[in-house]
Every structure is written in C-alpha cells, then in structure tokens.
Amino acid sequence: MSLPTHLLDGYDRYLNKGFVRNRETHERLALYGQTPEVMVVSCCDSRVTPEGIFNMGPGELFVVRNVANLVPPYEDTEGQHGTSAAIEFGVKGLNVKHIVVLGHGQCGGIKAFREHANAPMETGQFIGRWIKLLEPAAIAMACMPVDKADDPQLAMEYAGIRQSLKNLMTFPFVEEAMRDRGMQLHGAWFDIGSAELRVLNDRTERFEEVAHPPIKAVANSV
Numbered sequence: 001m002s003l004p005t006h007l008l009d010g011y012d013r014y015l016n017k018g019f020v021r022n023r024e025t026h027e028r029l030a031l032y033g034q035t036p037e038v039m040v041v042s043c044c045d046s047r048v049t050p051e052g053i054f055n056m057g058p059g060e061l062f063v064v065r066n067v068a069n070l071v072p073p074y075e076d077t078e079g080q081h082g083t084s085a086a087i088e089f090g091v092k093g094l095n096v097k098h099i100v101v102l103g104h105g106q107c108g109g110i111k112a113f114r115e116h117a118n119a120p121m122e123t124g125q126f127i128g129r130w131i132k133l134l135e136p137a138a139i140a141m142a143c144m145p146v147d148k149a150d151d152p153q154l155a156m157e158y159a160g161i162r163q164s165l166k167n168l169m170t171f172p173f174v175e176e177a178m179r180d181r182g183m184q185l186h187g188a189w190f191d192i193g194s195a196e197l198r199v200l201n202d203r204t205e206r207f208e209e210v211a212h213p214p215i216k217a218v219a220n221s222v
C-alpha cells in the first residue's frame with residue numbers, strides 16, 4: 001500500500017527545498033541529539049501548526065498535540081498518559097526553558113465540550129472522556145475577569161488554556177523546574193483566519209494581542 005501521491009510529491013519538494021537548506025542542521029541533530037528550548041502543547045487541528053506559526057525548523061520545538069490542547073492534571077495511576085509522558089520528557093529529559101499551551105479559535109474539541117455539556121456523549125467515546133478535562137475550566141470561567149470578547153466559544157477556549165496551565169503546575173517536576181531553574185509557562189491563542197496571536201498576560205490575567213509590524217501585502221513566494 002503506497003502513501004497518497006500528494007504526500008510523496010510533498011516529500012519530494014521537501015527533500016529539494018527544506019532538507020537541502022537545512023542539511024547541516026539535520027546532520028548535527030542526528031549526531032548530537034535534540035536540545036529544543038521550547039515545548040508546545042497544541043491542538044491536533046490541521047489549521048494550527050506550531051512550527052509554521054512560530055517559523056521554527058527541525059530541532060527547535062518539542063511539540064505534543066492532542067484534542068483541544070489540554071494538559072491533564074498529574075495522576076499517579078495506571079493508564080497510558082500520553083500527554084503527561086511528553087511533558088515529563090520535555091521537562092526532565094530535555095530541560096526545556098518554556099512550555100507554551102497554544103489554543104486556537106474555532107476549536108472543535110472546545111465546541112464538542114460546549115455542545116455536550118448538557119447532553120453527555122455516549123459512554124466509551126474517547127473524545128467525550130478526554131474533554132471532561134474541561135469541566136474544572138468551565139467552573140473556573142465564572143470567576144475569571146471578563147475578556148474583551150464575550151463570545152462563549154472564545155471564553156471557553158481561553159478557560160481551557162488557563163486550566164491546562166493550572167494542571168501543569170500539579171506535576172511535581174514542573175513545579176520543581178520552575179523553582180530551581182526558572183522554567184516558564186505561557187498561554188497563547190491563535191486565530192486561524194487572521195493569524196492573530198494573543199498571549200496570556202500573567203499580570204492582567206488577560207489574553208493580549210502580540211505587537212508586530214504590519215503584514216506585507218504580497219507574500220514572498222521564495
């Protein structure tokens with residue numbers, strides 16, 4: 001069974017552009033291993049690509065993606081804790097300096113949570129069980145300062161990011177890395193249509209747009 005043609009074509013383009021340009025980086029990374037300074041917890045959504053948004057190349061971002069960019073609370077129980085395993089490796093194995101929880105607009109996972117708040121999904125559905133992680137966020141949301149947009153979908157997206165940051169702090173090694181070596185946690189939100197990036201200001205506790213020079217009218221095709 002062959003891969004879809006457009007993937008093979010894309011791979012061909014990658015070899016002749018991205019790889020050729022970064023050949024030395026690849027060789028260095030293969031020889032010495034990875035040392036990314038930043039970990040990103042992002043959504044599976046195909047429209048939100050951390051490497052694309054931050055224009056990072058191979059070896060620069062340690063990324064874990066899941067439905068609705070959620071971090072579960074620390075749990076010392078049996079089970080396959082995929083996101084927690086990635087966090088453990090990022091913090092203890094790679095000693096990342098920053099963890100960014102990157103949420104986004106029109107998040108399907110958040111939408112599913114909002115739609116099923118009063119009509120729980122069938123037992124056994126993975127998404128239903130996973131997005132239950134948002135329940136404390138929904139409760140906490142009522143106590144947070146009102147964000148500039150009252151849109152309930154956006155408010156829940158913000159609350160999910162805040163809850164994930166809170167849950168990160170429940171991991172003993174995260175708390176330790178922050179205290180002992182100054183690791184920082186960040187919340188950010190990305191708008192798919194406009195590419196606007198908002199970052200959680202821990203002083204004002206609000207998501208604020210990142211200042212940037214005006215976008216050039218014509219995209220550079222090279």
Ligand SMILES: [Zn+2]
Pocket residue numbers: 043044045067068069104106107108109110
């Ligand atoms: Zn999403």
